[in-house]
Structure formats: structure tokens, C-alpha cells
Amino acid sequence: MSAPFIRNYHYNYIKKQTDQLLHAIRTNAELKILQSVRDSAEAKVTELFPDVSEAHKQMLTSFTALETADDFHKYLKALEPHLDAFPPITEKQIQKLFPKNKKLKTPDLSAIDHRYTTYLSWTDIATNKLFIVYHRHGQFVGVEGRFTPTNKKSYCFICNRYEELVLFSAISKKRPAKSSPDYYKAVGNYMCMHSHECNKNVTDPSALEKFLDSVLN
Template identity: 50%
Template structure:
């Protein structure tokens, strides 16, 4: 039995590549061009899994042989059992991550599909704060900051999607040597106001992990 080996953002990436191939099958007449699209998708997907076993490779590379719309649908669906779920968290764990927030309001954890999120994010309108929780080695790490809703749509720094965003600003816990105790560094990024939509689009966690590291100073991997 093949154990889950696909992270959620990687699953999104595979779906995107499958959609590219599917569109090419109905819009590209030149067989050579279509073959190039297929090869490109297969290469990109396999490159996202440099340590894949032979069985895992065989599962992934089927993307290059898909032809009909139903084939693509079945391919994407067939990979769901191999998606690594987000670590299930409890309200107690979340409150421990953010101890300074005595009246922390957490999302309804019973409604969360842990197979469908790369990170757990939510806004607390009462405190004007935004919270993000992300897996880090054997546990999870949390960051919090103030948010300001943007007056116009912009590009999210985490998923690169265009839509409603907020400027999320947090204070970095890392300090340079020999600086004043009063020194602090604010780090800000535009991110989606709807974390569910952001999670549907995110295909790369580089920006997210760098943002978390810059704020917490913790190594993610």
C-alpha cells in the first residue's frame, strides 16, 4: 500500500498541470505541440517530488497519458488518498500557540477539511487580528498580526491569486545582535482575506514558509 506522500499545495499544483494538459487536448491541433505540453506537465510534476519512489512516480506520470475529460477528473480524484492531511489541532492547542490572546476566538474546527488546507488561517474581527497556523517539523507553528483590508483587489503573496486581500502586519521575534531592547521589526504582506480560497490556489509554500520564518525565527523543515 502506498502511504500518503502528496502535500496539499502539491496536489493543487498537480491539478493545475492537469488542467493545462486538458485544455491543450481540446485546443491544440499540432500533435508535436500537444506532446510537448504533456511532457512539460509530467516533468514539472515529477520535479516536485524529487524523492518519489518508483510506485509514486508511476502514479504521478499518468498525467501525460490522459486524453478525455473524464480521464483527467479520475486522475485528480485518484490522488486524493495520497494527500497528507493537515495535522488536526484542538482549541486547546491553538490557545497555547497564542497565549497572549486570553479571549482567542478559534474557527469551528469540526467543519475543517484537513485534507484541503495547506495552512489554517482565520480573522478575529473583534481584535482586528489575523492568525495563521502551519505544520513545522513535529508540531505546528502559529503567527499573528494586525490586518488592514485593502481598498482594492491585489495579488496575494502566498497563493499569487488576484482578489480581496488584507495587509497582514506582524512583529518579528528575531532580533539583531547588540540592538536596543525597544527595537522591533514589523513585517507585512498582502494575503487573501478568504483563507479557504487561498488554500484552493496555493501551489508553492516558499513565500509562506519564508514569511513564518522571518516572523518567528523558527526553522520550518
């Protein structure tokens, strides 16, 4: 078998296309409209993987010819062996990302399905802190900050889905030239209260990466 090449957010994006196509089929869309949905879905998925082999391309776009919910379910199951999982990380590696937190509480890593993970996130209620771990450019990065429940639903900046949110606010490590010793800048954004739901929805990590850049670089 070839090396896994479908990231979690790719998988979510593909699933989104299958859901839209199935909706068009179930609502008895006109043939021209239905064909347009099929063509659009194929083009979008193809664009997502510009460098894959022809065999992989045919596998990825085969859903556009499907008709039933069961067919779409089987198609998505068939993609699972090709999922490129979030790299394995140990508790010690996480602790090294947050060296100032001597009593850092880490998540139960054994309970996480890394195939369906774009980023790791967990909260420490005792310290009112939220932690994010992401893998980019071949290494792990970590960001911590305060979280404030909003008690409302709106759109998460990471997955852009309508979910229960918290306000996550982190101190940026960027410092302007000749800034005073007590200078600091907080960078905040609204994100899903439940990261496992966010990981099921995220289809593009660029918003998360931009946020991490604003804090870390």
C-alpha cells in the first residue's frame, strides 16, 4: 500500500463534498443541476490533491458517480487506510512545549484517534487555561492562553462552523523593536468549546496556522 496522504482536514473536506452531492440527490435536483454538483465536487477534490497519482485521483473522485447514502458511507470507509494521522506525541514532548507549566495536565493521548486530528487541544479548568499543539514544518509547536466561555454559539475561527464557543486569548511572543520591558500583546479569537467537534469539521488549517504565527513568530 502507498504511504498515507489524506490529512484529517482533507478527509473532512471530501466528506463535505459527499454530503452536498447526497443532498442534491435526495432533493431530486434537476439532472443539469445534479451534474453540475458532481462536476464541481470532482474539480474541488482534484484541486485539493494536485500531485497524486492517476490511480489515487480516480479513487478520490469516484464518489461523484455514487447514488445512495450507503454507497457514500462505503466510499468514506475505503479512504480510512489512506489517512495520514497526526504524528504521535508523548507526554514528555508536550511538557517540553510548555516548560513554564511545572504541573501541566496533559490530555489522555490513548483516547485520541490521531487519524481524525488536525490539532490537539485541551483545557485545564483549575488554571483557566487552554492549550493547543500543532505539527508544522516537521515539528510540534504549542500555544497556551486563557479561555473564557461565551455561553453562546457562533462561528469558530478554525473550522468556520456554528458551534459553542470560547474566547481563547494568548500572549504574543512578538516584541516591537525598543519596546518597554513590560510590553505585551494579547491575541484572541473565538474557537470551538469542544476540540473534538472542531477536528471533525475543520477543512482548512490556514486560519489556525495564521493565528499560531501571530503568537509564536
